[in-house]
Amino acid sequence: MNVPDRTGCWRRVWQWALLMLLCCASAHALAQEAKTYSPSPSAIVGDWLVESRDAVIRIQQIGNQYQGYIVWQLHDTYGPEDGPELNGKIVTDRKNPDPALRSRTLDGLPLLTSLRFEPDKTRWIDGRIYNADNGRTYNCLVRMLGPNRLQLRGFIGISLFGGNTVWSRVTMRTPAPGQLPFVEDAPAK
Structure with missing residues (x-):
């Protein structure tokens, strides 16, 4: 057996x-x-380098909400890997589900909307984050990990079903030739 x-x-x-x-x-x-770290409601305001280090998002307060848009991206034009019809052209929101928006450029594109500060839990909630890579919009919340780091959680439905990304605060500047247009702010010790 x-x-x-x-x-x-x-x-x-x-x-x-x-x-x-x-x-x-x-x-x-x-x-x-x-x-x-116990942040103030405006601690989220500023310029943030995304975890993949290929874009900077500027978060601003508008009324009692916080919104973010792209102020810099590493690849602002399409390369040869995108095909001869796109090579050298400005990167656009071509995956947007609304055909009327597919020709808009990614520079200045609003990605983060409707965040509001929840003081008792010191986090920003009820936000929406747009992913230009796939044209989808997700719910999101943000926690500050320190004065120069934030954790954004994107999710569908409840926050249990989602993923995190950590962004670093940067200061934008006019770059010297061959340099990046930002410097990372020092992490708090």
Whole structure:
């Protein structure tokens, strides 16, 4: 009689348990880091380098809400990998679900809208974030991890089903030839 090998099954259970433990530990560490910094409602205002380091988003307060738009992008024109019909042309919002908006350029494009500060939890909630890479808009919330770092969580439905990205505060400047148009602000110690 053949007895099923349960070693592989238990190994997968332990691997899954270890993965869950690591995820919980990293989420707890980020939460602890965010709890040690108590931001003011306007702490989110400024210029932020996205995690992929290929764009800077300027967040401004408009009324009692906060909104962000692109002020710089590493690739503002299409390259040869985008095909001969696009090569060298200005990057546009070509994945937008509204055909009338597909020809607008990404420079100045509003990406972050409707965020409002929630003082009792020191976070910004009820926001929307537009992803120009796929033309989709997601719910979002923002937590400050310190004066020069923020964590944005994009999600569908409830925040449990989403992903995080960390942005770094920068100061925009007029670049010297061959240099970037910003400098990263020093992280708080």
